[in-house]
Amino acid sequence: SAVISQKPSRDICQRGTSLTIQCQVDSQVTMMFWYRQQPGQSLTLIATANQGSEATYESGFVIDKFPISRPNLTFSTLTVSNMSPEDSSIYLCSDQEGTGDYGYTFGSGTRLTVV
Amino acid sequence: QQQVKQSPQSLIVQKGGISIINCAYENTAFDYFPWYQQFPGKGPALLIAIRPDVSEKKEGRFTISFNKSAKQFSLHIMDSQPGDSATYFCAAKTGGTSYGKLTFGQGTILTVHP
Numbered sequence: 001s002a003v004i005s006q007k008p009s010r011d012i013c014q015r016g017t018s019l020t021i022q023c024q025v026d027s028q029v030t031m032m033f034w035y036r037q038q039p040g041q042s043l044t045l046i047a048t049a050n051q052g053s054e055a056t057y058e059s060g061f062v063i064d065k066f067p068i069s070r071p072n073l074t075f076s077t078l079t080v081s082n083m084s085p086e087d088s089s090i091y092l093c094s095d096q097e098g099t100g101d102y103g104y105t106f107g108s109g110t111r112l113t114v115v
Numbered sequence: 116q117q118q119v120k121q122s123p124q125s126l127i128v129q130k131g132g133i134s135i136i137n138c139a140y141e142n143t144a145f146d147y148f149p150w151y152q153q154f155p156g157k158g159p160a161l162l163i164a165i166r167p168d169v170s171e172k173k174e175g176r177f178t179i180s181f182n183k184s185a186k187q188f189s190l191h192i193m194d195s196q197p198g199d200s201a202t203y204f205c206a207a208k209t210g211g212t213s214y215g216k217l218t219f220g221q222g223t224i225l226t227v228h229p
Contacts, residue, residue: 004158031214040222041222042204042220044219092158092159096214104217108157109157
């Protein structure tokens with residue numbers, strides 16, 4: 001399966017600023033996903049990113065707050081914009097390399113604290 | 116309709132015991148049910164998955180039991196070990212193993228005491 005490098009692994013940011021999280025996959029993948037996970041909680045899907053098209057956002061998430069780029073088949077970024085303390089969370093990227101049981105791989109996550 | 120409900124929220128088991136985690140779903144269009152294991156500071160990793168055409172799947176010490184009529188599925192960890200201590204998530208998806216998004220359960224924190 002693919003390996004995903006996600007960075008930064010953690011950051012502390014001032015409210016009102018923006019943070020861009022990067023995910024690099026070591027092979028070409030069709031779909032990438034961005035999740036938010038509160039510590040000790042489940043994963044909530046923010047958006048699905050396909051190369052060459054606009055990201056598809058889930059209910060409650062908007063592009064102005066969480067712009068996503070997918071410039072090629074191995075890379076994606078998520079920006080958390082105009083941050084508030086409520087944005088403090090773990091953000092994870094995932095890919096789906098293909099169909100089949102072992103198609104999904106996750107990055108190690110970015111732990112974001114907004115002060 | 117898209118929810119997957121997972122229980123218990125936390126579970127403590129003695130070494131060598133059986134850990135059982137349950138999930139229930141409402142959306143009958145779900146047709147792929149994976150389980151993920153997550154250690155602190157890491158992303159989830161696939162443990163085992165099942166499709167609704169079988170009632171049970173076993174891989175080593177891990178078994179999924181699936182009850183299509185009840186819309187429930189469960190993970191059994193036999194001979195639980197301290198190294199199994201982690202958070203476990205069930206998930207569900209439509210479209211089988213084709214491209215698409217996963218819907219996750221709430222997670223179960225498993226602690227296995229030596």
